[in-house]
Amino acid sequence: EAEVAQSPRYKITEKSQAVAFWCDPISGHATLYWYRQILGQGPELLVQFQDESVVDDSQLPKDRFSAERLKGVDSTLKIQPAELGDSAMYLCASSRDYPRDEQYFGPGTRLTVT
């Protein structure tokens, strides 16, 4: 069964450093999502791509976060500089189409900023 791949699974970084996460969606899925999940809360959407275009980045802190999906397949989410409050689980999800198709999540990257 196809799955969403994410790496790394765990990342520890010092504040003010740069950090990057990678996501490879299920093959053929046009829509890709990045979510942030703080411990004890549900995921919150950071950015959504349709193919290589950003559909929604209204909740992305653009002063320090950036996301790209250059060829409309895999995607990278970057934080620079990292802050203590960025410690969270970063989840990637994909769906075949937008907006009604079901989203399938990857295993996530657990980020700890010290």
Added chain:
Amino acid sequence: TQLLEQSPQFLSIQEGENLTVYCNSSSVFSSLQWYRQEPGEGPVLLVTVVTGGEVKKLKRLTFQFGDARKDSSLHITAAQPGDTGLYLCAGLRSQGGKLIFGQGTELSVKP
């Protein structure tokens, strides 16, 4: 402002007991999804309900979508330790197509 309120937030029960988790909103959703998430892993989709009043069953789990498509419930019969995890409801907004998550219900089933 939490658009989707889940209750209870924490639930600790003994194996064999029944339980119900509620997901409530003042907003109407075009569909509602339930996920289960284990520690350190991503959410796994359990079910999607689309029609008001719809009831879906998945083994010992029963999901219901409210008639007005504003609320949903998850009922587990004869809970087992393997049911332990974080249960998340998520509503798909008709406008904008955004998936809005509740804060989750942490379920612990003790043997």
